[in-house]
Amino acid sequence: KAGVTQTPRYLIKTRGQQVTLSCSPISGHRSVSWYQQTPGQGLQFLFEYFSETQRNKGNFPGRFSGRQFSNSRSEMNVSTLELGDSALYLCASSLGTLAGAYNEQFFGPGTRLTVL
Amino acid sequence: QKEVEQNSGPLSVPEGAIASLNCTYSDRGSQSFFWYRQYSGKSPELIMFIYSNGDKEDGRFTAQLNKASQYVSLLIRDSQPSDSATYLCAVYNSGYALNFGKGTSLLVTP
Numbered sequence: 001k002a003g004v005t006q007t008p009r010y011l012i013k014t015r016g017q018q019v020t021l022s023c024s025p026i027s028g029h030r031s032v033s034w035y036q037q038t039p040g041q042g043l044q045f046l047f048e049y050f051s052e053t054q055r056n057k058g059n060f061p062g063r064f065s066g067r068q069f070s071n072s073r074s075e076m077n078v079s080t081l082e083l084g085d086s087a088l089y090l091c092a093s094s095l096g097t098l099a100g101a102y103n104e105q106f107f108g109p110g111t112r113l114t115v116l
Numbered sequence: 117q118k119e120v121e122q123n124s125g126p127l128s129v130p131e132g133a134i135a136s137l138n139c140t141y142s143d144r145g146s147q148s149f150f151w152y153r154q155y156s157g158k159s160p161e162l163i164m165f166i167y168s169n170g171d172k173e174d175g176r177f178t179a180q181l182n183k184a185s186q187y188v189s190l191l192i193r194d195s196q197p198s199d200s201a202t203y204l205c206a207v208y209n210s211g212y213a214l215n216f217g218k219g220t221s222l223l224v225t226p
Contacts, residue, residue: 031212043160043204043216056212090159096212102148102167105214107159 004108018079023091031096032074118143122217135192139205152204
């Protein structure tokens with residue numbers, strides 16, 4: 001079974017621009033979560049989608065948004081990029097149908113975003 | 117703020133020894149606990165999960181959970197240089213979000 005895929009793998013943008021990242025979950029998985037990883041803050045939760053609905057959101061500004069499509073693929077968008085947005089953006093997929101505590105999440109390879 | 121704490125390390129162990137990695141969490145309502153391994157430049161890889169108090173073994177890995185003391189640990193037996201990586205502890209507090217510790221760097225020396 002194919003794993004989680006993310007595109008693009010690397011991205012360089014300048015301040016003020018916007019960016020869209022894409023994630024395709026494992027076949028049969030309906031939940032997609034997004035995380036930001038930086039050396040200083042570690043892995044931080046952005047949001048989670050299940051069946052096209054956002055079920056949970058982390059403490060990030062409104063510049064960070066996402067959506068999920070009917071085929072479970074998900075995108076996240078960051079508008080008005082800041083230098084501090086430079087990070088590894090990871091998505092993780094899970095079945096999502098079990099009670100929240102029992103969903104094993106499997107990560108994609110990540111998108112490395114550099115903001116200049 | 118619900119916290120997941122790990123010693124950043126590095127934890128250095130000789131090849132063949134047992135590596136013990138620890139994690140504490142602040143939310144008593146936490147229900148499930150996960151260990152991920154992350155090699156430098158790679159994404160996290162799920163290696164163990166545990167839901168009930170006690171020990172859970174999978175090959176060379178053993179996860180231990182003590183909810184009363186709010187800690188979870190990972191033991192790696194017969195450590196190999198290929199086990200050198202950062203180990204991330206993650207906890208489901210509520211909803212569908214994993215709360216991660218900042219990881220412990222493990223170095224296994226030949």
